[in-house]
Amino acid sequence: MYKLLIVDDEQIEREGLQAILQHGLPELVIEQAKNGKIALQMAEEFQPDLILMDVKMPGINGLEAVELINASNPAIKFIMVTAYDTFDYARRAIKLGVKDYLLKPSKASEIVATVQRVLHLIEEERKTVETTEQQRFALQKVMPIIETDIVTQLLFDHVHEVHLDELVGLLGVSTANEKYAMTVLLPNGSENYYSAIKEKVRSMGSGWVGAMYGRQIPIIVFPEAERSVRSQAVTMARELLAVAKSDGHEGWFIGIGNVYESLDQIRQSYQEALIASMDPTLPVKYRFYEDTPVLGVTRDGYPVKQIEQQLFDRIRLGQWEQVRTDMLDFIRRYENEGANLLYTQQRVLELLWIASRVLLEMGVEIDTPLYSSQAQDYRQLRVESELLLERMRQTFSEHHDRIEPDTIQQIKQYIMDHSHEDISLEAIGSMVGLSPFYISKMFKDQLGINYIDFLTECRIKKAIKLMGDPERSLKEITYMVGYHDPNYFSKVFKKMCEVSPTEYRKTLLGK
Structure with a gap:
């Protein structure tokens, strides 16, 4: 059902238009206004979808009324009704967003067809808005999954540039400035604080929270460029510790790594954050890596820091x-x-x-x-x-x-079966009772490919199969294989297949 307002200073014109439209389009709800001033008032009260606006009226003329109504109700569409067919008028009407116009006099069939054309446009816009809203809602739901996965991959494994660029774009955080890592160590039995910590970081708008493993929560922080990084880190640490006010800070500790320019270096900052959190018995419940007693360099010049790096890598590899x-x-x-x-x-x-x-x-x-x-x-x-x-x-x-011998194969099969869904390392970890980091390690060790690349391969293979059906649009295929952004899907596809989805499909259907 659509609402239409007829604005004309001549009653016979208004009544004639209403009779024609109610006969041709009986589903329309129609009201009338005899001048521009009343039209302004009725636009607010009646909230029409479409207005048929006469141009030449006493007082506020048609184009002036359109401009005023547009300012407060930009969604309303207009068809101008005029006896003047001039270039200057048409140019101004187009500038105001008028969708069509009718010349006086017009045939009944032409009036109905013109109104139908604009109503169809309104219907298409509504569908687009509804689809966009559904996509936005779906994207909001998947954001936490994207966030935890990208933190896990950045801190443990390599994330392919195409994924990193696009995922960073989806998360909506500027990564151009300096960044550093934090690790929050919780006492036993405090796992229920994870959601509160994620919410606190999100409310501060300054970082990404990774999946919880053991009793540790990794955070990648993006401080504001205009303020001291150290003071911002202290504020954030205190805010996070305040989450534990119900049971004091017993067992809580926050390690803070050094600041780096590139996301490629964030793993180093994270390892420093772990080292900074080594002694949770300190009276102040957070510590910067730069304040940690350094192991230094032996007298023969051997950098002890190199041993730190080797320990991380070799223990992870067993x-x-x-x-x-x-x-x-x-x-x-x-x-x-x-x-x-x-x-x-x-x-x-x-x-x-x-x-x-x-x-x-x-x-x-x-x-x-x-x-x-x-x-x-x-x-x-x-x-x-x-x-x-x-x-x-x-x-x-x-x-x-304790890990079943075929665990990694179970995980692989699960990803293949559910790649079109919003799955994550964190969810898989909960399913098999392993930490996201450990799953990422197992995946790389046993299959020679990291988790994100394998998930991408599964999705692209499904997309290629679906492309063989000419009835499906590429946009539809995007959502069917598990992506929420057609542009992101296109970039990933081109990176994997070296041609765009459109070009690939042309070749596929041509053969």
Whole structure:
């Protein structure tokens, strides 16, 4: 049902138009206004979809009335009714957005056809608005999934440029400025705070929250360029800690990594955030990596920071023998330098803490490593350090042994079957009882491809099959295979197939 308003200063013209339209388009609800002033009032009260506006009227003329109504009701469409067929008039009418015009006098069939044409335009616009609203709603629903997945991939694995650029665009955060990583460590039994932390970060509009693994929540933060990064980080840390006000800050701690220019470096900032959170017993419940006692450089120039990097990578890959060799080599270097034994023990403990944080991110719960007492000599330090490391290795192995041998194949099949849905590493992790990071690692290790690339392959293969049906539009296919943005789908398709979806389909249907 559509509402139409007829505006004309001559009653016989109004009555004639209404009779013609009610006969030709009986579903129309029609009202009349005898001048421009009344038309302005009725536009507000009656809220017509379409107005037939006479041009020459006393007082406010037709074009002036259109301009005034347009200012407050831009959705209303207009057909001008005039005895003047001049270029200047037509140009001004087009500028005001008038959709068509009728010359006096007009045949009844022409009047009905013109009104039908504009009503069809209104119908198409309504459908477009409804479709756009549905797409926007669908995109809003998938945003948290996109956010957690991209954080997981950025902190653990490589994200292909086409995905990164487009996903960043969808998330609507400017990544041109500096950025850094935070990790929020929660006490046991505090998993229900995850949603509150996500909501707090979202309300501050300054970052992406990754999936929770173990008791840690990773956050990539995009500070404002005009303000001090450190002061913004302190504010954010305090705001996040305030979420825990019901049970104090017992067991809570926030590590804050260094600032970097590129998203490619955010993994480094995240590893620094983990190191900064090694000792949650500190009185202030957040710490910057730059305030953490540095391991430094040995006297022979060996950068101890390199050991930190190796630990992250080798523990994630399960290379325990190499980890043991690195640790013993680390102790030997300090021993050869004649370093203070207590100082060396503290440095080794920091490395073991790093190892425990990496295990926690993979979903492997482990007690914080501690020495039973102060070592009496370097031999005792080596023995006790190997015992602590062996305990970690056993916990890791037990965790790994609990995983079903065909878990990765189950995950692969699930992705293939559900690739058209809004699936995520976090949801898959909940299904199989593994952390998103660990699934990402398993996927890359066993299948030689990362999760996002595999999901993309599944979707593009389905799209190619659907393209064989000429009755389906590319826009329809976009949504059927799991994408919510046709432009994004087009870019991903071109990256995978080296031609656009349109060109590929032409070739496919041509053959």
